[in-house]
Amino acid sequence: MVKYRKNRWTKEEEDALLAGINKYGTGKWMDILEDPLLWNQFVDRSNVDLKDKWRNMKNKEKSVTQKHNSASIYPGNTSHVVVKNEPSPN
Amino acid sequence: MVKYRKNRWTKEEEDALLAGINKYGTGKWMDILEDPLLWNQFVDRSNVDLKDKWRNMKNKEKSVTQKHNSASIYPGNTSHVVVKNEPSPN
DNA sequence: CTCTAGGGCTAGGGTTAA
DNA sequence: TTTAACCCTAGCCCTAGA
Secondary structure (H helix, E strand, O other): OOOOOOOOOOHHHHHHHHHHHHHHOOOOHHHHHHOOOOHHHOOOOOHHHHHHHHHHHHHHHHHHHHHHOOOOOOOOOOOOEEOOOOOOOO | OEEOOOOOOOHHHHHHHHHHHHHHOOOOHHHHHHOOOOHHHOOOOOHHHHHHHHHHHHHHHHHHHHHHOOOOOOOOOOOOOOOOOOOOOO
């Protein structure tokens, strides 16, 4: 099965992704994708697509920062950190 | 809050896992992990990590076999069989 | 409670379309 | 050539059942 064309990200989809990251943090792609307020903003995206898009947005920001030293526009850029659930206190 | 980083398996760790499977059989991950000759070969691995790694090694072998029909490179690949230890003759 | 089995998800390297 | 979008999959998580 071959994918014939790329599915470009819209501004609306990018906003939904950022909103999801604000709510759940990075590394919670399935949670973001299935959020009742966000899921219908995404057009044929998988959890992996969300992860890849966030990576691209970070790379873009980084190159912009290198060129212009602009401040981050993205919330909670902590992609190297994962928040682990505490074990439920039975 | 826990820092997350992939911990790639080294050749030495793989060898230790295979040696453990030879001794105890598959499905004895805690026994392998705590074996006095093996435990210090593993770098920050849990019993679940050992199980997952064996699954990956099996999958890898399977795909190689499908492509090249090569013989098994793993000792005693009898994942459905449990090998019992002989009592050590002190 | 601990441990295993197996499905699910992520992280990061690799690949491709444009 | 460059790179956003997409693929591959090892490694790690979740949890039912023993």
